[in-house]
Amino acid sequence: MSSLPESGPLQAATSTAVLEARNVYRFRSVDKQQVPIVRDVSLRVDAGEFVSIMGPSGSGKSTLLHLLAGLEPPTSGDVFLQGERMGGADEERLALLRRSKIGFIFQFFHLLPDLTVFENITLPLRILGKNPKKHSDRVRATMDLLSIGALGDRKPVALSGGEMQRDSIARALAAEPPLLLCDEPTGNLSSKHGEEVIALLSKVRKQLGTAILLVTHNPRDAAAADRVLFLHDGAMRAETALTGGPFDVADVFRRLQALGI
Ligand SMILES: Nc1ncnc2c1ncn2[C@@H]1O[C@H](COP(=O)(O)OP(=O)(O)OP(=O)(O)O)[C@@H](O)[C@H]1O
Ligand SMILES: [Mg+2]
Numbered sequence: 299m300s301s302l303p304e305s306g307p308l309q310a311a312t313s314t315a316v317l318e319a320r321n322v323y324r325f326r327s328v329d330k331q332q333v334p335i336v337r338d339v340s341l342r343v344d345a346g347e348f349v350s351i352m353g354p355s356g357s358g359k360s361t362l363l364h365l366l367a368g369l370e371p372p373t374s375g376d377v378f379l380q381g382e383r384m385g386g387a388d389e390e391r392l393a394l395l396r397r398s399k400i401g402f403i404f405q406f407f408h409l410l411p412d413l414t415v416f417e418n419i420t421l422p423l424r425i426l427g428k429n430p431k432k433h434s435d436r437v438r439a440t441m442d443l444l445s446i447g448a449l450g451d452r453k454p455v456a457l458s459g460g461e462m463q464r465d466s467i468a469r470a471l472a473a474e475p476p477l478l479l480c481d482e483p484t485g486n487l488s489s490k491h492g493e494e495v496i497a498l499l500s501k502v503r504k505q506l507g508t509a510i511l512l513v514t515h516n517p518r519d520a521a522a523a524d525r526v527l528f529l530h531d532g533a534m535r536a537e538t539a540l541t542g543g544p545f546d547v548a549d550v551f552r553r554l555q556a557l558g559i
Contacts, residue, residue: 315378315511316476317343317366322375324358324365324532334363336372337532345476348503348510350520352550353529354510354559359513362529363479366511367400368392382478397426401470401478402506405485407462408455416441416450422472433472440468442496443505460491467498471508478502480512484519496522517554521546530559 310316324336336358343349353359368384377384379399387395401422409418420430420437430437441447444464454462463483470478480499484492496512496519503510512523520526521540528536538553540546 306409311517315342315345316345316380317341318376318378319366320342320376320432322362322365322377323370324361324370325373326345334413336365336531339375339529339532339534341368341527341534343477343509343511346503346507346509347525348500348512349522350512350514350523350526350527352514352520352526352554352559355515357529357559358532359529360481361532363481363511363513367402367479368396392558398473399475399477401467401473401475403463403466403478403480403483405482407454407466407486409462409465409469411454413453415452415454415457418454418465419450419468419472422469426473432465436474437468437472440471443501444468447512456503458491459487460494462490463487463495464498467495467502471506474506475508477509477511479515480510482513482515483490484514484516492519494515521550526550526553528557528559530557 318337319341322336322339323334324333325332339362351359365453366372366377368377371385378396382395384392384395413421419441423430423433438447441450444467445459446464446468447456449461453467457465484495487495500522502508512519514520522550524540526538526540527534535557536553538549540549
């Protein structure tokens with residue numbers, strides 16, 4: 299395992315940061331020009347923290363999540379996962395970091411249609427070379443937490459959108475990662491199912507201590523977090539701390555309006 303230097307600019311700020319980005323940029327080639335898609339983003343998510351990211355379509359939210367997940371490298375800047383600098387890891391180490399430390403949840407679920415719910419959920423364990431049977435008690439407990447305990451033998455085609463998303467949350471939690479990265483997890487759901495999914499993410503954070511980074515267009519979803527970060531044209535424009543009280547959604551709305559996004 300690669301380790302951090304004792305001191306110096308690449309040392310993680312504190313041991314409680316599960317994710318940290320420092321001065322991250324990502325350029326892409328558009329019409330033969332190098333265009334900045336993510337610009338000088340620094341952020342930190344502590345263990346067990348719930349943080350939302352809001353921003354208009356095209357502001358770079360998904361690109362940023364990809365960089366944070368080590369799915370593509372930043373053009374410059376550093377990303378640390380539990381203190382380990384991802385830019386310093388070789389491909390094999392990076393794959394292991396991603397699989398063991400990060401759970402992903404997407405707008406379109408990405409469930410494998412030929413596998414049952416239980417097989418989908420335990421797939422990350424198989425990929426990590428673990429025997430799902432040895433972990434089946436914990437997996438069943440996670441399925442119960444997400445109210446899909448009775449659906450294990452079904453195929454995804456026989457599930458509602460909300461059930462599919464709960465299946466994908468259980469899959470994201472299979473390897474017991476300290477961090478969930480969620481890209482618009484309610485974007486393809488009815489508002490009722492979307493609210494259920496956000497309530498379940500809060501429950502997962504509370505009961506399992508999993509840190510959550512949630513990208514969303516929905517201020518109501520964003521307000522379930524401890525903090526909201528606002529991204530505009532690839533740059534962090536502002537941050538709002540929330541209280542968990544009834545005025546949080548209005549606060550998020552006000553902040554969006556004040557920023558013109
Ligand atoms: N592979 C690519 N090549 C060139 N430009 C890209 C590529 N992928 C994304 N972009 C551009 O980067 C910008 C940010 O895209 P990104 O998907 O990160 O935005 P987003 O905030 O997630 O948007 P949405 O809310 O619609 O999901 C957009 O202008 C997009 O067109
Ligand atoms: Mg996106």
